[in-house]
Amino acid sequence: ELAFALATATTVLDDLRPKVPAEHFPAMVGRISFFVNAGIRFITEMSKMRAFVDLWDEITAERYGVQEPKFRRFRYGVQVNSLGLTEQQPENNVYRILLEMLAVTLSKKARARAVQLPAWNEALGLPREWDQQWSLRMQQILAFETDLLEFDDIFDGNPAIDAKVEELKAGARAELAQIDAMGGAMEAIDYMKARLVESNAERIARIEAGRTTVIGVNSFTEHAPSPLTSGPEAIMLADPEAEAEQIDRLNAWRAARDDAAVKAALDELARVAASGENIMPATIRAAKAGATTGEWGDAVRATFGQYRGPTGVSRNPSNRTEGLDEIRARVDAVSAALGRRLSFVVGKPGLDGHSNGAEQIATRARDCGMDITYDGIRLTPQEIVESAARADAHVIGLSILSGSHIELTEEVMQRLAEAGLAHIPVVAGGIIPDDDAARLKALGVAKVYTPKDFELNTIMDDIVTLADPRGRAAT
Incomplete structure (x- = not known):
């Protein structure tokens, strides 16, 4: 994390340095800020932040x-680790969030400038306003009720902390080299993304x-029923009228604006994009004329095309095959019955950018011996259906954490039927409440998975069973 963030920053600065007057460059360096993650191992995480401060100054x-110390300051905001929140015993997430916040606030030398805390129940569904308020109160209590802000750094000179910081810095310097x-980071982006995916796979x-x-997942799993998660209003339910209202507002906005002025502004934007000029003034003019974000994006894409970042998922199996022998044997047997390698397409429809699950x-499907297709985030339902057709998929998996699982899955199922592919089993995973899981199954989804289904081999077994032609013939 240290090396990848710093390498990205130096790549940006290396590109901008010749484009900025030399006398203004130090101040521009001072405007660089970082957005980092904080995990549950909060002593190591705090040491990481102190290492960030030292390395960025260096x-x-x-x-x-850069000579001016204030321009060498490591400025960062933090998102504490939503990845570690659990659906099982979700009340425990309050403690996880608190400990992760301490990692980025205890050390004055490396204190975050802004802290974004998730809600305790984000592994269950969309948090309510009250849930978000509860997380905000953690920050306010720490800031206004404790004496944390009255002291200088309480870890300066601590030999254990100093040793950990030096260890992290040495590892980061080696990775940076x-x-x-x-x-640089641009050339190494495939490598960095693959390392991140593999690291999470190891976790x-x-x-x-x-x-x-x-706790609550693979240890101390016994628990009493939680009053926090009972009742019909335990999580926020999306208003079914919200989408229609937003579309109506958008249409009203378009109807009231000066279409000629919008067209002229977008034409100028397209010209500037093609010329290589600074795109920001034309962007501001388009916004003031009333252009929408989508129209701006279309104009820019017409010149630059659409970028799809690396997925980090290689088609070549890793050497992590421990515990996979039985599943790999099943994949081989089902592939033989199918007459070709079991084909599994993983799709992420919609605007959701949370890609870890997918x-x-x-x-894991790749390491189990399946022929996988995964094209990354932000695909349309139609693109997923086309991918399934090209891959001649035996099973399709949808990963949706945006709350739009009903609408997006419904469209995927509809387009599969229109393409003559309704016979392909579909499984879905994400932050999906129980009532919505029942609705997905009513749409024809074969299996629904949520964060409590952390044993990936069980999911792999289900996929193999769904693809097995012998089982389908028997039923």
């Missing part, structure tokens, strides 16, 4: 010659094997 002074040798494997303890399902 890079800005030595690589860029490797990325620099590859040509999940440790949880599955019990080598990493997660990546791990695709990675």
Whole structure:
């Protein structure tokens, strides 16, 4: 994390340096800010933030010659680790969020400028306003009721912290050197994304094997019913009229604006994009004329095309095959019965950018011997159906964490039927409340998975069973 964030920042600054007057460059360096993650191992996480401070000061002074200390300051906001929140015993997430917040606030030297805390029940569904308020109150209590802000850094000179910081810095410098040798973050983006996906795969494997303890998931699983999660209003339900209201507002906006002025502004935007000029003034003019975000995007894409980032999921199996022998044998047997390798398409429809779940399902399916297709985030239902047709898929998996699982899955199922592919079994995973899971199954979804289904091998078994022609023939 240290190396990848710093390498990205230096790639940006290396590109901008010749484009900015030399006298203004230090101030521009001072405007760079980072958005980092904080996990549950809060001593290590705090040491990581102190390492960030030291390394950024070192890079800005030595690589860029910035003399003014305030321009070398490591400025960051933080999102504490939503990835570690659990559907099982979700009330425990309050403690996880608090500990992760301490990692980025206890050390004055490396204190976050802004803290974004998730709600305790984000693994269950969309948080209500009250849930979000509860997380906000954690920050306010820490800031206004405790004496944390009255002291200088309480960890300066601590030998254990200093040793951990130096260890992290040494590892980050080695990784940075490797990325620099590859040509910087732009050239190393495939490598970095693959490393992130593989690292998360290793984390999940440790949880599955019990080598990493997660309370309520693989340890201390007994629990009394929680009053926090009972009742019909335990999570926020999306207003079914909200989408229609937003579309009506958008149509009213378009009807009231000056279409000629919008067209002229978008034409100018397209011209500027093609010329290589600074695109920001034309963007501001288009916004003031009344152009929508979608229209702006269409104009820019017409010149630059659409970028699809690397997925980090290689088609080549990893060497993590421990515990997979039985499933791999089943995949081989079902593939033989099918007459070709079992084909599994993983799709992420809609605007949801949370890709960890989809990546791990695709990675595990690959390591189990399936022929996987995963094209990354933000696909349309039609693109997923077309991908399934090209791959001649035996099973389709949809990953949706945006709350739009009903609408998006319904469209996928409809388009599959229109394409003559309704025979392909579909499974879905995401933050899906029980009532919605029942609705998805009514639409024809074969299996629905939520964060409590952390044992990926069980999901793999289900996929193999769904693809097995012998089982379908028997039924």
